[in-house]
Amino acid sequence: AAKEIKNLIQTSGSQVGAGVQLVGKTGEALRIIAGQVAEIDELVANIAASAQEQSLGLAQINGAINQMDQATQQNAAMVEESTAATQSVAHEAEALAEATSQFRLSGAVSNISAARRPGLRRAS
Template sequence: GEAGKGFAVVASEVRALAQRSAEAAKEIKGLITASSTQVGQGVQLVGRTGQALEAIVAQVAEIDALVTEIAASSKEQATGLNEVNAAVNKMDQVTQQNAAMVEESTAATHALKGEAGELSRLIGEFRTGDHQPISRPARSSPRPATSGARPAPSAPRRMAEKLKASYGGAAAASAPSGDDWQEF
């Protein structure tokens, strides 16, 4: 009777509990299998991550080498730029010196031009007896020297002779004779 009913209820509960336990064990087995699979995948991912980190370390080392080369090149460029800057400064100084020398040359040229004008004016005041301006004698070809030959008259001697001829010998009294002149 009554005990059998109670036992049947307990037995059905035990059976239901056993079924639930079996289902839970199946679920746990599936979870363990899935977890094992995921752990395997995780291990593979960790291995790939390790490889990626090694590649990153290698890339960082390459970047470090490139940055070091860039720094060295920058130092070389800075040195080159300093040398170029020094050369440009030197060229500027030389250009300024040249400009100053050109200014000095221009001033000297203007002064020389003024002095040449004054000299030309002063020479223009000299007149010969027949009021003809003094002309330059034509150059003669050199003559062969002989044992008794005297040197060719120099420009001052020719001038003295012209003055002597123009003033009728009055200049001869105040001017030394042609033999006293030395050749320039």
């Protein structure tokens, strides 16, 4: 019985030694994993900082595009106003040309007429 107990103790001692080695390997693996987790954490923090910078850049681009859109809309409105004013002037010029086409003036009469109109000078 003592011999069996001695064998069991030796076997247990060997198994405990193997267990200690496995625990040591497990501890080393956990240290490696912890180091890799720290590296991943740093990378994620860098990605988050880059994403924040990109977000700010996109916000600035969006603001510039909004300003360009407003300027484009203002330019379009001014073009419409200019077109309307040009058409109005063209119609008024046609009406003036039609109104003045009814008058027939000879050289002498036109000089007298021109002298009577305020702000106009006689032709020489």
